[in-house]
Amino acid sequence: xxxxxxxxxxxxxxxxxxxxxxxxxxxxxxxxxxxxxxxxxxxxxxxxxxxxxxxxxxxxxxxxxxxxxxxxxxxxxxxxxxxxxxxxxxxxxxxxxxxxxxxxxxxxxxxxxxxxxxxxxxxxxxxxxxxxxxxxxxxxxxxxxx
Amino acid sequence: xxxxxxxxxxxxxxxxxxxxxxxxxxxxxxxxxxxxxxxxxxxxxxxxxxxxxxxxxxxxxxxxxxxxxxxxxxxxxxxxxxxxxxxxxxxxxxxxxxxxxxxxxxxxxxxxxxxxxxxxxxxxxxxxxxxxxxxxxxxxxxxxxx
Numbered sequence: 696x697x698x699x700x701x702x703x704x705x706x707x708x709x710x711x712x713x714x715x716x717x718x719x720x721x722x723x724x725x726x727x728x729x730x731x732x733x734x735x736x737x738x739x740x741x742x743x744x745x746x747x748x749x750x751x752x753x754x755x756x757x758x759x760x761x762x763x764x765x766x767x768x769x770x771x772x773x774x775x776x777x778x779x780x781x782x783x784x785x786x787x788x789x790x791x792x793x794x795x796x797x798x799x800x801x802x803x804x805x806x807x808x809x810x811x812x813x814x815x816x817x818x819x820x821x822x823x824x825x826x827x828x829x830x831x832x833x834x835x836x837x838x839x840x841x
Numbered sequence: 842x843x844x845x846x847x848x849x850x851x852x853x854x855x856x857x858x859x860x861x862x863x864x865x866x867x868x869x870x871x872x873x874x875x876x877x878x879x880x881x882x883x884x885x886x887x888x889x890x891x892x893x894x895x896x897x898x899x900x901x902x903x904x905x906x907x908x909x910x911x912x913x914x915x916x917x918x919x920x921x922x923x924x925x926x927x928x929x930x931x932x933x934x935x936x937x938x939x940x941x942x943x944x945x946x947x948x949x950x951x952x953x954x955x956x957x958x959x960x961x962x963x964x965x966x967x968x969x970x971x972x973x974x975x976x977x978x979x980x981x982x983x984x985x986x987x
Contacts, residue, residue: 709910715911718912719913721913726910759907762878762882762885764858765858765922766864767865767866767867768872768875775907806983807980807983808983811976811977811978813977814977817977824981826979826981830959830960831958831963832955832956832978833955833967833973834971835971836952837946837947837953
């Protein structure tokens, strides 16, 4: 388990995300630009699991921070892109990722951490302290070209 | 209606946020540091409404962007801190803020825009295209010192 590296373009990182949703045909230049944008902001903690022998990335989870003015300029956190390679399911890798991310968020001084998930995953996340707090979560989507 | 300015510390910006939730006693140095951090990231679009005669800030809404790898390195958007001074309610200021923010998000290429709100505000937001999409939204909070 380690932070995402700019070399992970070659280690199957995007193929792993493809198991979660569409990624598209991202060129290495676009990868590097996106990676640098995330690094430079200091607000993304992308934690991956690497299979040591093959260097293949088999797990991912992103902690994304937001700077607030409220609550004495506190940080807000969000968990995004949690995915474990389907060939590595059932080995506790998702649990390891979530345990680390929740501890990392608390260590960084995050006051509130949230995520969106499919209904059948609520039980999985509840074991790490998440719950439905009764607020309403509303979404709208705009057309994309890809 | 204009972007938040570093001078707005003196224009009652934090007092307006205080109508939404606790803000705390933020010194001007901390304000400037937080403001600069947001500006430098390029990911925050804070739109305020200024009362022309007094320069008082009477409305606020923040569009916060997240850089993704998925969907060809798309941008994700979130609406935060929507508040109108209670003395200016019923004048359509909230509607003006939301109309601008949704148009801004679409203009910037955001593929998905979301917000959290209290149950009684769902109807207000639905008129701007938001809806509950059936996903689960889970939250956990950590202790704060303020």
